[in-house]
Amino acid sequence: MYAYDELDRTIINERVEEFRDQVKRRLSGELTEDEFKMLRLQNGVYLQLHAYMFRVAIPYGTLSSEQLRRLAHVARKYDRGYGHFTTRQNIQFNWIKLAELPDALADLADVGIHAMQTSGNNTRNVTSDQWAGVAPGEVEDPRIWSELLRQYTTLHPEFSFLPRKFKFAITASDHDRAAIKVHDIGLRLHKNADGETGFEVLVGGGLGRTPFIGKTIKPFVHGHDLLSYVEAILRVYNQYGRRDNIYKARIKILVHELGIEKFAREVEEEWLQMRDSALQIDDSVIADIRSRFSYPAYEKLPHTPDELKKAAHDPHFEAWRRNSTFPHKAPGYAIVVLSLKPVGGPPGDATADQMDAIADLADKYSFGEIRVGHEQNLALPHVARRDLPALWKALDSIGVATPNVNLVSDIIACPGLDYCSLANARSIPIAQELTRRFANHDTANLIGRLHINISGCINACGHHHVGHIGILGVEKNGEEFYQITIGGRADEKAEVGTLIGPAVPYGDVADVVEDIVEAYLALRARPDELFIDTVKRLGVEPFRERVYATR
Amino acid sequence: MTSPLQQKIKITGPSVITANRTWDGIVIWRTATKAWSAELSDAAIVRTADEARALLAESVADDVGAIGAYIAPVDIRDSGKVKPGNLREHIRSAGVTIELPVPA
Secondary structure (H helix, E strand, O other): OEOOOHHHHHHHHHHHHHHHHHHHHHHHOOOOHHHHHHHHHOOOEEEOOOOEEEEEEOHHHEEEHHHHHHHHHHHHHHOOOEEEEOOOOEEEEEEEOHHHHHHHHHHHHOOOOOOOOOOOOOEOOOEEOOOOOOOOOOOOOOHHHHHHHHHHHOOOHHHOOOOOOEOEEEEOOOOOOOOHHHOOEEEEEEEOOOOOEEEEEEEOOEOOOOOEOOEEEEEEEEHHHHHHHHHHHHHHHHHHOOOOOHHHOOHHHHHHHHOHHHHHHHHHHHHHHHOOOOOOOOHHHHHHHHHOEOOOOOOOOOOOOHHHHHHOOOHHHHHHHHHHEEEOOOOOEEEEEEOOOOOOOOOOEEEHHHHHHHHHHHHHHOOOEEEEOOOOOEEEEEEEHHHHHHHHHHHHHOOOOOOOOOOOOOOEEOOHHHOOOOOOOOOHHHHHHHHHHOOOHHHHHHHOOOOEEEEOOOOOOOOHHHOOEEEEEEEEOOEEEEEEEEOOEOOOOOEOOEEOOOOEEHHHHHHHHHHHHHHHHHHOOOOOOOHHHHHHHHOOHHHHHHHHOOO | OOOOOOOOOOOOOOEEEEEEEOOOOOEEEEEOOOOEEOOHHHEOOEOOHHHHHHHHHHHHHOOOOEEEEEEEEEEEOOOOOEEEOOHHHHHHHHOOOOOOOOOO
8 A cells, every 4th residue: 555645645635625615616606617627627527417427546556445435435425325447447426416526525535535637638547557566477566656657747737738638557567457558658667688677668559539559669768767758758749749639639649640750759859858857766766655655464374275275165166266366476365356247237336335345355354455457346455365265255245256357248348328428329238238148157268368348439438449359339320339349459469459340239239249259169279269369360350251141 | 619509500300408407417408487407398398490599598608507508309299298309318317227236
């Protein structure tokens, strides 16, 4: 966990009081909506179809049990008893009243949570690998650098009015769980030949209307130079990024139009002017941030304790253990993923009661810590393997132990037309139907790793471009239709998926997905060839032929 | 941002003005008595672009009471009952099409 200092707490508390005054003036008519809109967006407040939506930041996906309980409290007191975890390590409340928002913000501020930089044309919540600090083989905890960027970008005047929103993601593992290649700036922490820690810097990735995979602009930037290099990128973007057309305003468009070589030259020129400035980070700064993260005092524990051997006879437990627990850097411990994808449920939603129960379980079994992943699941990052049987029973009793992590029913979905004012089509009911179709765990395991991502519009909050199967809702003559892509992926081999055929109506989507999966099972070279590898090997055409032959 | 009043108004059938209430965000419709109602059945129906423009103008003028006013299509059944004219408006009027995680 990271402990905020007095300065952070002051900033958060002052922001609450500023917003309280702004809301008061809005409700009295002193501020018009045109004047107020930017102020509310700077505090994570959108207007959706039915109500205001309040988006709260969970920087680098790390929460304490106390913070999760407070999110539950906000869900219960100010909303309708649940929250929705998003694809960018935020949580959204869908039914909140503007008049009560300052109180909700104040309650969150008490435990160091805020909604700054969850909206608007600024640098957004810095995201990271949700297993940061516990994943085996990690170069270093990437949250230290995420926190450095959080501090640096928070309320930074030069980057508060960018041409468009700007998103960072950081990983320190070979396997990218933070989707860094589809962010405006992606950072991969690694060591150079001299053993120094630094970053591969990628730029210009993004989804939305015009998807691009980020390109490496510099293979190694020393940690000391991270802020100056990032600032150089943002300055070039701020100077040349288009402000006349919202659809062409993201940095990915600038990088694409200039070309990565020219863009890199511009950044290099800018960087050389400021490299040795006050932005050069001293080791003591990093050491200070590192010291404010607390790490558990792990016990020396056996990898296969008696409790685990005994529980192995229960096939339900074993199915969950094999699916939802992952190796940990500390012997005798595991990372446990909590599926927020129950059969027939809205992906990423958790009730206040579930949040409270998970917070209690985090205290009991995970040193009081919870993680939030961009796949819209939660994780307990420090669970002793001897505690897995007891934890499983507790998780199962609150509905977050569906053994479908990384399987076909572990679907990413945006809120879609059920909630969102931008959406053209519904996402959640499509996801729900698919989870019912693939509810059989044996079938899901036979299929293996398969990511389905669903967006209700071209803005791509459901990351459909990088789903192994991507589903995009569009509107045709007043009806919901869905374009389906295959072959996308968001990891270290990130790719944008390819359209498999004409858009299909709402009622046909689940059938088409089933047909795609059946085609895969028939086409795969071996039982352990993953869906994404079969598509890579064969291309889209064999799938198109089989799926659309009778349509 | 272009004001709704500056946008070209084209309606193809009976329409209403809808918005969200400022203090709590709920869906509301403009009535014939220059007020807002949370019931679609109370909405003033307009049938021409001029009528729509006039009703939109008075709706937008109430910046304190409502946010984001716009023209939305409706269907009027033989019984006279007013129904939302498209899926988006149906969802705004009737609520989400899914079961909420916590029943209301």
